[in-house]
Amino acid sequence: MTLLNLSPRLRLGVSAALIALVAGAAGFGLAKLQGPGKSPVTPATAGKGKVLYWYDPMKPDQHFDKPGKSPFMDMQLVPRYADEAGNALAGITIDPTQQQNLGVRLATVERGEFADSVAAAGSLDFNQRNVAIVQARANGFVQRVYARAPGDIVAAGAPIADILVPSWGGAQSEYLAVRQTHDPALEAAARQRLVLLGMPTGLIDSVGRSGHISNVVTITTPVGGAIQTLDVRQGMTVSQGQTLAQVTGLSTVWLTASVPEVQAGRIRLNQAVTAELAAFPGETFSGSVAAILPTAQADSRTLNVRVELPNTGGRLRPGMFATVHLSGDTGQALFVPSESLIRTGKRTLVMLAAGKGRFTPVEVQTGRESGDRTEILAGLNEGDTVVASGQFLIDSEASLAGINARPLTSAPPAAPASPQTLYRTDGVIEQLKGESITLSHGPVPAIGWPAMTMTFKLSSATLAKGMKTGDHVTFGFVQKPDGPVIEQIRPMGAVR
Template sequence: MTRRQTLILAAALAVALGAGFGLGRFTEQQPAAPAAPKAGRPVLYWYDPMYPAQRFDKPGKSPFMDMQLVPKYADEQPAAGGVQVDPAKVQNLGVRLATVEQGTLPSGVTATGVIAFNDRDVAVVQAKAAGFVQRVYGRAPGDVVGAGAPLADLLVPEWAGAQGEFLAVRRTGDAALIRAARQRLQLLGMPTGLISAVERSGRVQNVTTIATPTGGVIKTLGVRSGMTVAAGQTLAEVNGLGRVWLNAAVPESAAGQVQPGQTVTATLAAYPGETFNGQITAVLPQAEAESRTLTARVELPNPGGRLRPGMFATVQFGGAPQPALLVPSEAVIRTGRRTLVMIAGPGGRYLPAEVRVGREADGRIEVIAGLAQGDKVVASGQFLLDSEASLSGVQARRLSATPSKAAAPVTYQGVGRIEQLAGDKVTLSHEPIPAVQWPAMTMQFRLADPRLAREVKVGDRVTFAFEQTQAGPVVRSLRRMGGQ
């Protein structure tokens, strides 16, 4: 090949490459053609697949993305029975069904609690007369004492003169005077035992020992050697330990399951394998704002003082199992505004339905309203089906609807103008229909009965009622508006 031929070949190659690059750039810069509707298929609206909730009444470019709007055909509109999913896709999604069945749930509630003193078993020790503390017995707050344990010896000067008078009257032998003198000693606060001791010994005894009336723990002690006490002054408080309180924190959501008089079982880490039985004496009227719990006061017997205030316990509130309509807990979808399940219908259809739920235990939850026994619900993969239903515009069945094996057809109302009549089909230019989120548009409907078109003609304004089916919207009634 000569040099001239080589230069000619290189020039031709450069021209070809340049043409190819320009053609490629031209192809890249050309905008995508609008999606053309398929012939014979009425279009409901156009939408952006990235923002399916926003609908448009004509084709064009999406205001959100650099792409053309996609038509939504009438025969793609989901039926009232829900969204339909191909069985192969259902298997790939790992959809698992569960049957709504009648069963029982344990009515018990488990909570934590703290052992506390029984404030109904408190004894207050007071001085019945003014005097001086001569002796104390080495007690301190927190000591556990028995009934009649001495706390202090109190000298009461006022008693000496009264006892001397009583002994003098007693020697007279006058029964009436003796009875009056004894009553005076009692009014001065003198214990009956001390009066009897004075009668037996015939000597004045103005020193009395202050003792605990019951056994328990000393909560407060306000007596010291040498101090002066006034009549009615509190010297000590003793809290009994024969029965203690267990204050259980019950979640607010379970408050209705806890009632006074209910039996409970408590277990403590201090005594593994051992249970303590008690009874609810009160449910306090105020809830804890921070923990959102109510306090259930349980009274427990405490033989031997083994249950010590401050100990933690796990409380099981008893109750007989109660019948309920049950579904797996995993089948429930909580959106924050409502609670849903996906009902599996015939023909591979799935319908979201609102439910009202109650108690939950052992992986199952009680359905109070929204389902019937024998219904099939999706227990696995329901979130994907719910998303598909939302994208398809499927309305969830409300609680007011009566649960049944197959959802009843839903009828929608509209107003429009007849553009064309052809056999069992009618073309209407209708106003917006908010119930199905349709904008104003012209579209074709199928007549449920061709006789519906007998009383109307092209150009009439009409009211119509239609249902959504798998084949598209079907008109059930068609009436000419008055005044035409």
């Protein structure tokens, strides 16, 4: 019987069996050809060069000299080939389609105005410098109390209680008798005695005008504000110097801001402050730092900063919460979007886009934060491109591939070592305006600058006298805190 005489279904089964047999024989022959202990050549491994070592993708820092199962995870070790060794610092490559799927978004490292501001949470409190203590001036009895209670808001001069002082009756009788003698000296002495007994000046004048004894005095509050304590009741006996009430003024309030301890060095007295309260959306309250309290809160590691705010209309109530912004000096700084940072706890990384889909993890040193921006002190240069979105997925892929982050010690300097170092290159004048000049210049290897077009300051407007747009020039510049400044510039070919 031949293969042609079989049914179509049986013919198909026999054909598959024959193909499998041939493939198995070929594989056996290939394995025998390679010899024992050698891995078979596959499209996935062919052409990758010599194997340097094997590693576990979950612990890429551990290297092994032969294949096998990982001692850390239930998985096979992965080979590292010779032509991949240079990628340890060069990074990984991701094609544009995968970048789009990962949602990769890039941002440029910029240098510009950076406000040294601090944001903190705060709460309102009474101004403890504006407190009045209401006391009894003499021994007596409470004849009447006015409808007051702690927490009430009262105006200045509001009555608190009427006190009957029996001892004042005899002294007032003597004062009226002395007035009949029309002896100024005796009258002044009698009046002084009433003052020493604690009688208010207004009551003394009233007795002198009416000629009648008045030993009931109304105790009033000297300031307007909120009653904090009220210790007077009708019928009770009071003694001289006894506190009847405590009133705190509301014309100003204290805003206590809790500033993180690490930012305490950026706070100073009289520093401008703005505050936003949830009770008044869209409205900003301004003040200044009145005091920096001497102790830090051990539980929250914060420093309390006191701000005095005017309380026009009494709208600000102690106990309200606020978002506080303490403004600082503004200066030039290198910065990246805060969302691009990967904070590991021990160090801070960014994913540097090196072009052509290649990304490298780079360690950076961060400084101040302002809004959604973070200052970069070391690790990056102006004009570098970093990943602002999707960097965590790329970092995970780099970790699995055993790629090490570029440390700070090997990173290009963010600024020249000496502000007086003169860096030289040549370029073409694109624009010339006063003490500002825009040049398309060549690379500056000493500080890691590629060829680019940028604007420089001239140390003097006379440096570029006689030059014009399109001229080819050679120039030398120094790096200063506010940007590069050209110290020397001359046409190409000019004699030094």
